Amino acid sequence: QVQLVESGGGLVQAGGSLSVSCAASGRTANRYHIGWFRQAPGKEREFVAAITWTDGSTHYSDSVKGRFTISRNNARNTVYLQMSSLKPDDTAVYYCAAVSKYRSGSYYRDDEYDYWGQGTQVTVSS
Numbered sequence: 001q002v003q004l005v006e007s008g009g010g011l012v013q014a015g016g017s018l019s020v021s022c023a024a025s026g027r028t029a030n031r032y033h034i035g036w037f038r039q040a041p042g043k044e045r046e047f048v049a050a051i052t053w054t055d056g057s058t059h060y061s062d063s064v065k066g067r068f069t070i071s072r073n074n075a076r077n078t079v080y081l082q083m084s085s086l087k088p089d090d091t092a093v094y095y096c097a098a099v100s101k102y103r104s105g106s107y108y109r110d111d112e113y114d115y116w117g118q119g120t121q122v123t124v125s126s
Contacts, residue, residue: 001026001115002024002025002026002028002029002032002098002115003024003025003026003115004022004023004024004096004097004098004115004116004117005022005023005025005117005118006020006021006022006023006094006095006096006117006118006119006120007020007021007023007120008020008021008120009094009120009121009122009123010121010122010123011123011124011125012086012122012123012124012125013086013124013125014086014087014088014124014125014126015085015086016084016086016124017082017083017084017085017086018083018086018122019080019081019082019083020036020080020081020083020094020120020122021078021079021080021081022034022036022078022079022080022081022096022117023076023077023078024077024078024079024098025077028100029077030053030074030075030077031053031100032053032098032099032100032115033050033051033052033053033054033098033099033100033101033102033107034050034051034053034070034072034079034096034097034098035047035048035049035050035096035097035098035099035107035108035110035112035113036048036049036050036070036079036081036094036095036096036097037094037095037096037097037110038090038092038093038094038095038122039092039093039095039119040089040091040092040093043092045095045110046061047061047107047108047109047110048060048061048064048068048081048094049061049064049068049070049081050070050107050108051070051071051072051079052107053072053074056072058070058071059107059108061108063089064083064090067083067084067085067086068081068082068083068084069081069082069084070082079096081094081096083122086122086124087124088124088125088126089124090122090124091122091123091124092121092122093119093120093121093122094119094120094121094122095116095117095118095119096116096117097110097113097114097115097116097117098113098114098115098116099112099113099114099115100114
């Protein structure tokens with residue numbers, strides 16, 4: 001089992017940058033694939049990025065590709081999401097999620113993940 005805690009959200013102007021973190025705790029916390037999702041008011045939760053623990057492979061949604069970077073520090077059991085060129089449409093609560101093994105390989109599906117953090121608010125002003 002793993003516990004996840006997000007941090008680093010806040011308010012930023014459009015075009016700016018912000019980094020959010022996901023700290024994992026638990027006996028084998030560094031052996032989980034981690035995904036970032038976000039949910040804006042009135043919208044469904046959507047996939048943002050994911051990183052595997054096996055080989056560090058990364059995946060991004062088309063909406064953030066080229067602007068966001070996901071990375072992990074296994075020694076610190078922490079995954080980072082560095083966001084740049086932020087847009088007002090990026091405003092949402094950002095959640096990290098974890099799973100030890102993808103059931104179908106669909107890293108972009110929120111139902112693939114077993115554990116979730118409480119979320120951190122990111123607000124981008126225009």
